[in-house]
Amino acid sequence: MMRANRGLSELRSISFEPNIMKYAEGSCLVKFGNTHVICTASVEDKVPPFLRNKGMGWVTAEYSMLPRSTNTRIERESSKGKLSGRTQEIQRLIGRALRAIIVPKKLGERQIHIDCDVIQADGGTRTSSICGGYIALAIACKKLIFERVIHQSPIIDSVAAISCGIVDGTLMADLDYNEDSNAHVDANFVMTGAGKLVEVQATGEDGPFTNDHMNALMLMASNAIKIITKKQAEVLAEVDFDQ
Amino acid sequence: MMRANRGLSELRSISFEPNIMKYAEGSCLVKFGNTHVICTASVEDKVPPFLRNKGMGWVTAEYSMLPRSTNTRIERESSKGKLSGRTQEIQRLIGRALRAIIVPKKLGERQIHIDCDVIQADGGTRTSSICGGYIALAIACKKLIFERVIHQSPIIDSVAAISCGIVDGTLMADLDYNEDSNAHVDANFVMTGAGKLVEVQATGEDGPFTNDHMNALMLMASNAIKIITKKQAEVLAEVDFDQ
Amino acid sequence: MMRANRGLSELRSISFEPNIMKYAEGSCLVKFGNTHVICTASVEDKVPPFLRNKGMGWVTAEYSMLPRSTNTRIERESSKGKLSGRTQEIQRLIGRALRAIIVPKKLGERQIHIDCDVIQADGGTRTSSICGGYIALAIACKKLIFERVIHQSPIIDSVAAISCGIVDGTLMADLDYNEDSNAHVDANFVMTGAGKLVEVQATGEDGPFTNDHMNALMLMASNAIKIITKKQAEVLAEVDFDQ
Amino acid sequence: MMRANRGLSELRSISFEPNIMKYAEGSCLVKFGNTHVICTASVEDKVPPFLRNKGMGWVTAEYSMLPRSTNTRIERESSKGKLSGRTQEIQRLIGRALRAIIVPKKLGERQIHIDCDVIQADGGTRTSSICGGYIALAIACKKLIFERVIHQSPIIDSVAAISCGIVDGTLMADLDYNEDSNAHVDANFVMTGAGKLVEVQATGEDGPFTNDHMNALMLMASNAIKIITKKQAEVLAEVDFDQ
C-alpha cells in the first residue's frame, strides 16, 4: 500500500499557532493535516484535595470534540449527561503525558488545566492534543515565571506524541482517519524531547501482531517525534513575554 | 457615559467567515468584536418523533462555550453531567429564532442541527450565535438545493439578533461583557431582514424600567439589525456551489 | 375572533387565597380561571455561596407541575432525573421577577425560596406563579418584621405578570391554554405596581410580528397588571400578624 | 401516655373530597388531620413492556411531597436528579396495595397511574395515599364503565391503610408526625374492605418488640380500617356519572 501525497513515515503538514486565545494563560492551535485542536492552559491557585498542603502542583487535562468536527455529527456529551469511556481514556492519557515532564514541587500549590477541544478531526486527535497541550502548558509556565509567580520552570523536558500503525500490512506514521479505520494495528507513542518513552499503547483488535512489528512501530514513532520536538522548540522560542 | 472606541449605537467590528468547517453542510465563524462563535449546520434525514410522517422538517440548535472562552475557566457541562438553565434557555432561543424564517414543509422530513460553539466570549454570544447560525443554515439549504435534494429554499427571510441595554443610564447597542455586567437593563432582540420582530427579551434585574426605555431600545436594535442583515446578505451572495 | 365569556382585554376570574399552607412562612393559592398554583415562601438563614459574608439576602424560585395538572398526564421530572429546559427557564424568570422588587441588604443574610407548584394548568402558569409568588414573599417578609427578625421590609414595590398574545390576528390578554396553543405571538410581561417593566418576553415562533403589535401588547399588559396589582394589595391588606 | 384530643385508637378527622381535579379520570383530596394528599388516576391505553399482548392491565403509583408540605422545606427530588429510597419504597407499596384488589384481565390492556402528591404532611402520608388512591382508582374505573370502555369493574374489593405504633409504651392508631417521630414501633397495615391483610410492615428501629405487641397493633389497625372502609364506600356512593 502506498500513500498518495506523502511517504509512509512522513508526517502530515503540521503547525502550532501559539497564543490564539485572548484569556488563557497559554494556548495553541495545533494542526496535523485536517486535524485541528485548540489547546488552552488555565492556571488555578488551588490543587485537588489529595494534594492539599503538600507544596506540590498538578496538571490535568480535558478533551472534547465539537459535534461537527467529524464527518457525521456526534452527539454532545453534555447532552448525554456523561463522558464516554473513550473521552475519559483520552483525557487521562493527555494528563499523564504532560505530568511526565513536570516537577510538581516547582509548580507550587497550583493546578494547570489543559483543555483540548477538537475543532476538526481527521485521525490522531489524542496525539495532536498532547503535542499542542505541551505548547500551551509551556507558555503558561513561561508566563508564571515572567510574572515572578514562580522562579524556575517546572518543565524539565518537552513531550510529543504520534500514532503509527499497520494498514494492509504496511507500516505508516501519523495515520489520518481513513488509514486509522483500516489499521490492523494502531499504536500511540508518547516520548520526551530527550527521546525517552512516556507511554506506549498498541492495539491489534483485528488480530495480533509480532514483536518485530512492535519494534518497527516504535522506531518509526521515535523518528516522527524528533521532528515534532524540533517544531515545538522553534515555536516556543518565538513566544516572548519580555517585550 | 461614553464609549472609548465607538458610538453608543455603533456595532463592534463584525465579520462572518463562511464555510470554515470541512465536514458540515453549512458553517460560519461569526465575530462581534472579541466574541467569536463557530456555527455549523448539520442535515439529518430524520425528524424528531413528534414530526414523523407529517412531511415537515425541523431546525434545532445547541450552544456551548469552550472552557476557556472566558476570563475565568468555566467547568464543562459534560463533566458536570447536565446542561445549565442558561445553556438550555439560550439554545431554545436560537432554535426559535431560526425556525421563525423557515417553512417546514419545504424542508421535507429532515432536521437541521445548528451547533453554536463559543470559542471566545465578550458579551452577546447568544445574539452572535443567531446571526452566524442563520448563515450556516442558509448555506446548508443552498447546498440541499444545489444537490437537488429539495427544489425550493425553505428560507423565507433572513434573521439576526442584537443586544441593547442601559448602562449607567445610557442606552447602548451591542454590549460587550463589561458593559453587559454593568447594565441595568439588558435586552435581546431578534428580527427578520424585513424588519419584523421574532423575539424580544428585556430584563431589568437591578430594577425596573419604563415603556419609553423599552421603545428606545427597540428602535436602537432595529437600526443595528439592518446593518447586520446587509452584511449577512453580502456574505451569502459570495457563497456559491455552482463552480 | 371573539371570546365566548369575556372581552379580549379582560382577565379570567382571579383570586389569591393567602396562608393556605400550615408550615410555610408565607403562602398563597393563586387562581387565574382554571390555572391554580400553590406558592409558598420558605425563609432560610443561609445564602448561596456567592453571597456569603456580604450582608445581603437572596430570593430564588422553583416551579413544578403536578403530573395530572394537565389534560394528558406528564411524566415527573424527578422520575426523569432532570429538569426540562422549560422548567428551568420558568423558574429563572420567576426568581428574576421577584428579586426586582427586593433590596437585598434589607433582607440580611437569608434566602427566601419561592416554590410554585401548579395544581391545575390552563395557560399562564408562569405569570400566575409570579403574581402568587409575590403574595407569598410579601407575607413572609411581614412575618419576619412581626417577629422582629428584620426591621424594615426589603420589598420596595409589588410585582405582577400577565401573558398577552395574538390569536388569529386578534390581540388578547390572559390567554388560556387553548388560546395560547393557537397564538401566533405569545408575550409575557412582568411589571411593578408603579407601572414599570421588569421583564418582557415576546415570541413569534409561527412568524414575526410588527413593532405596532409589540406596543399594543405592552399597553394591554399594562392595563391588566393594574387590575392584578390592586387585587394583590387588597389581599395583603387583610393579612395581619398582630392579632 | 394520653392524647390531648382523641382516644388512643381513634382516627384523626378524615375526609375524602372526590373529583377535585379537572382533567384526571379519577381524583380525590384525602385528609387525615393535617395530612392532605391529592390523588389522581390517569388512564393510559398502553401497558408496560412486560405485559404487552397479554390482555392484562396494570396499576402503578407515584408519590411526591411538595417542598413545603413539611415544617422544614425539603429539596425537590427533581432538582436532586433522583428519587430517594424512601420515595421509591412508598410508591412501590402504594402500587402493590392497589393491585391487590384489581383483576388485571378485566382492565384490558391499559395502565392506570395513581399519583399521590402530598400537599401537607403530618404523619401517615403513605397510608393516606393508599386510602385516597383507592378512591381515585375506583372513580376512574366507574368512568371507564360509564363510557363503555370496559364492561365489568376490575375492582373486587376496597382497600385502605393505617399506621399504628407504640409511643412511650402506649399503643396508638393513626400517628401524627410528632407521635411517629417518637414511636418505638411503627407499623403500617393495608387491608381490604373484607377485612383481609394485603401488606404488613412493622419496624422497631429503636429496639425490638414482642409478638403480643404485634397482635395488638394488628387488631387496632383492623378496627381503624373498618371505619375508613365505611367512609370510602359512602364517598364512592355519591360519585355518579349517569346524570
Add this chain to the structure above:
Amino acid sequence: MMRANRGLSELRSISFEPNIMKYAEGSCLVKFGNTHVICTASVEDKVPPFLRNKGMGWVTAEYSMLPRSTNTRIERESSKGKLSGRTQEIQRLIGRALRAIIVPKKLGERQIHIDCDVIQADGGTRTSSICGGYIALAIACKKLIFERVIHQSPIIDSVAAISCGIVDGTLMADLDYNEDSNAHVDANFVMTGAGKLVEVQATGEDGPFTNDHMNALMLMASNAIKIITKKQAEVLAEVDFDQ
C-alpha cells in the same frame, strides 16, 4: 403441596464462613442453599453529618447482586447510573435490622459499613444478608475491642431473618427462588436472638390473606430464627483474636 427434599418448616442447608476476606474488619460468606452472599464490615472513623459531635456511631448497609448471580444476567446498577427501588428498599431494611441490636453510644463516633454482595441468588437474599451481615458486624466489633479501640461491645443481642410464605395454599419457611415466584403471600421476619421482632414485612400481591395466616407465618419464622441464631452463636464462638 410437598417439598422434594425438606420439610415445609425446614431450612435449607445453611452455613456461615467467617473471615473470608483479607482486608475487611469483619466478613462472612453466608449460604442458604444456593443463595450465597459475601458480607463485609468496614469500620470508618467518621459518622454521617447528622450524627457529628454527638458521640454516637452508625451502622449502614449496601446490597448488590453480581450480574450473573441469577439465571438470566441482570444489568449492573453502576451502568444504569442508579439504584433500583428494590435495591434501596433492601439495603434500608438490612441497615435497620442491624441497628436494632446496637447501642450507638458504645460504638463511639465511628461508622460500620455492611456490604452484602450476592454471588449467587436462589431466593432469600435479603434475609441471608441480614444473617451474614450480623456475623460480619459482630466480628468487626470483637476486633475493635481486641484492639482496645472500644471497651465494651455495642452489640446487645444477635439478629437474624427468614422468609416464610404461602405457596399453593401451603405455608413454608425459607423459600427458594422458585417457591418465592409462586408464593401468594411472601413475608420476611427479622428477629433478635432473644426472640423479639425487629421487622415484619408481609405482602399479598396476588390477593389478600387472613390474620390467622399471618400468625402462622410468624410462628414458623420464630422457630426458624431460633435455629439460625444457634448457628450464628456457634460460628462466632470460634472466631478469636487472642491467639
Add this chain to the structure above:
Amino acid sequence: MMRANRGLSELRSISFEPNIMKYAEGSCLVKFGNTHVICTASVEDKVPPFLRNKGMGWVTAEYSMLPRSTNTRIERESSKGKLSGRTQEIQRLIGRALRAIIVPKKLGERQIHIDCDVIQADGGTRTSSICGGYIALAIACKKLIFERVIHQSPIIDSVAAISCGIVDGTLMADLDYNEDSNAHVDANFVMTGAGKLVEVQATGEDGPFTNDHMNALMLMASNAIKIITKKQAEVLAEVDFDQ
C-alpha cells in the same frame, strides 16, 4: 531490590477454578496470589445495534470491584451513579483482548458478556480478568458447541495478560499492589497463546523510560504469558460437557 518470596520474573501462585457459578454459561474464579476475580460468560441471543443483521457476534466485558476488595473500602459506582474513567478503561481493554481471538462470523448473531468481579484485589486485577475471562469465554463456547447451537468454535487462539514494571530500577513481573504503587514504569501486555501481541500499554508517569527497558519488559511478559497459557490449556482440557 529483591523480592522476599519469589524471583523477579516469577509469577505469584496462580489458579483457575472453572464452573464455579451455577447459572452462567461459563465461569471461572481466577487467582493471582491475593488477587481473586470471578469471571462469568453470559450468552445472549442479541447483538448490539451496530451489528444487527450482519450475521456476526460480539464479545463485551464489564469490570467491577467489591467495595471491600481493597485495603480501604471504596465507594460503589452504582451509588455514585457513574462509572469511573479507570473502570471504563479496564472494561474496554478486557473486551478488546477477548475479541482479538474470536471470529465473529462463527459466533453467529449472539453476544457474550464477560463479567469480571474483583472479590479481592492485590494488583493485576485487569490482567487477571483477561486471563480468567478467557476461560469463562472458552467454556461458554464449548457449551454452545456441545448444545449444537454453533458447530465450530469461534475461538482461534488463547489469550492471556500480565503486568510487568520497573520498581526501584529493577524489572519484575506480575506486580502485586505494593510493587505497583512504587513502580516507575507500569506495563500491561496482552498476548495470544501463539505468542503474538494483542495489546501493549506501558506508562511512565513518574518519569520516562528507554527503548531498552521497553524491550526487556516485553521479553519478561512474553515468558510469563507462556506459563499462564499452559495453565489455561490444562484447566480447559478438564472441562467437559460430554459426560
